[in-house]
Amino acid sequence: MPETAIITENLTRRFGDLTAVDGVDLRVAAGQFFGFLGPNGAGKSTTIKMLTGLLVPTSGRIELLGIDFAANPIDAKRQIGVVPEGMGLFERLTGTEYLHFVGRMYGLDRATTEHRSEELLEFMQLADRPKTMIADYSHGMQKKLALAAAVIHGPRILFLDEPFEGVDALAAGALKALLARMTERGVTIFLTSHVLEIVERLCSHVAIIHKGRLVAQGSLEELRAGIGAESSKTTLEQIFLSIVGQDGAEQPQLEELSWLM
């Protein structure tokens, strides 16, 4: 098993004149719980789309578990599970039908697909609505189903775009425990989230992207050292604001809203 799960070299994506991702060099070790952070519009989703095959890079290279993504996309996709932005569900199937569909698409045999679907639906507390279509699920239920679909084939890298958004506290706790157990078994988890507390609690390593460029990467301790924080109590939020807010452009000018205060 390669020591590095995800490598990107000079990964760039342009949309016309706009460079959404600009020469990103990422290295994520196998078995890491990796948080990918950045302000709105920084290039997080574009990066994750390129890493999962939803978007073609303008230039640069992606390697997943030693497999060159551009040269062997199908082999690379077999190793990964994805909860994409918007979840990518077929809304007119039931939860069971959707998991059966995804399992078969990833090449699982029928018996394994059915067995795993049943277990996943019960774990995600979705088994009591066997006839309900996904379109009629709540947002949180859809999120749980999307996560179940992402793990049904036992991926070695899991890409999660805002996985806890809209999920209730009880389910979120169970999901976090599941993800933590997966990393113990060597699965690499690549997660984006706006909730910095979640990232701080779950992730051992973090990268921060800002205006398309990678501005920080490393363990929390390394990031603390990077900003010159002396205390280990410096939170990820403080680190994030210190790095991203350096140019001052994002600092809201509260004096302008004096009528509200």
Add this chain to the structure above:
Amino acid sequence: MADVEHKTALTEQIYLVMRLRWRILRNGLRQKSKRLDLLGLIISGTFATILVLGLCFAFYEGARAFLLNDRPGWVALLFWGIFVFWQGFPFFTAGFAANFEFRSLLRFPLKLSALYIIGLSYGLADFSAIASICWLIAMVAGAASANPVVLPSMIFVALLFLWMNLTMERLIGSWLERLLARRRSREIFFAVFILCMVSLQFIGPALQRYGVVLRPIVQRIQPYLSPLPPSLAGHAVAAAVQGHLNGVFLSMTGLGVYTLVFNGLLWLRFSAQYRGEEMNETAAPKATPLLRRKSANRSGHETWQLLPPAVAAILRKEISYLTRNGFSFFTLLMPPLLVILFSIQFTGTHPTIGGRGISAETFFPAMMAYLTLVLMSPAYNSFAFEGRGIQTYFTAPLRFQDVFLGKNLLIIVVLTLELGLCIIVVAYRVGLPSPPRFFATLAAMTFAIVGQLVIANWSSISFPRKLAFGQMRGQRQSGMAALLAFGIQILLAGMSTLIFLMGRWTRNDWLPTEIFVVLAAAAIGGYFASLEALTAFAEKKKEILIETLCR
């Protein structure tokens, strides 16, 4: 205390809502697709305007003729026409999608009276209302030109009738909102609509055959209709012409009572909404007690062993989507009904062309060509209902050709079943053509269907358009895809006609069959050869495809 210094006036609130709608329309036009939609709307609007103006002339002439020919009571028929259209048209078109936009206004400090007026004005913007108002104006003008004395009463009746229709349509709309809040009831409703539309096609032939029998029944029902609003409006006009003021007063009072009752009920409905009651609220689906279900097939036995697993999974998913999509599923009822309809109109005992019916030799290939045209058109936008699920095809470890194979397989199965059924209906109704013509048609259909699949797959990637599941309202295919489908069908029909004529010119009945078999074989070979190229093309176009369908 919020910084609200004065209450917003009723007129200002209405003006703000109007401005909001205008801005939504204007901002929407920044997108190319919306501009194309507007263009489509202008073109269809032009046709609709021609239709409305043509009928304006009919209503004008109708009202004028009834009064000049001393038959003022017949004006009620015109009121009935408007009434049925005004209440029926939105019932079938607007009803398929609940309109939540109007309710979203409730979060603003809007007065109940403003909400009521805005609600009514939404009704006035419907096509049915605009058309009906035009026809009412035409009727008033027609009646006035025949007898100027009735003009004041005619204007009064028309205004009262307009108000009654407007409130009644809004009231039915608000009741329907609750009924149609559930997807299942929307789909059942839609099935009824499709059946009604198909049944309408049979009215002409049925009247031809049973018109004489039906007339006395209609005459017997007529008196029971007199207390209803359109008849009351007609009676009021007739009484005004005859100078019976009591009759005018009585009929208008009746019409006024209807208007007041509908207004009162609508006011109550809006008041409930204003207080925060959700009119579209339905009971939540019941959860089934958690039972560990035993899988039906734990042995690992594959149902469709001949197919690769990914193709089988996509085929299964496509079958589920077809059976759950009311619009697509119920349109499958159309082909056999169309065969019956056309066989009534063009063959047998009701000849309409040249004094004799069309022979089976011509009817069979023409009917099959038409049905192929109808059934193939959805294939030109085959990702229409995928929504965000389209991402799964690109994140899963599969080649895109498997997606096409799964989708095309369903189309072929559906076409085979439908056309097989239609051949049986044609054989029963008209009879089958000679063996050379029969087999030539089958080979031609194979060529046309398989050949079109290649182009339809390309079109699905090049011109995707997201369509709402199980809905008809606002559903329009991509203009380019529709144009391409039409062009290809014309080309194939022209080619096929030429090949059939070659058989006649060479006096070799089996020549068309031989040519079509060769073409069908070439089309099948071309289809499989195209899959590789289409996979590469899908990879190239995936960003546009995902962006369009996930929007």
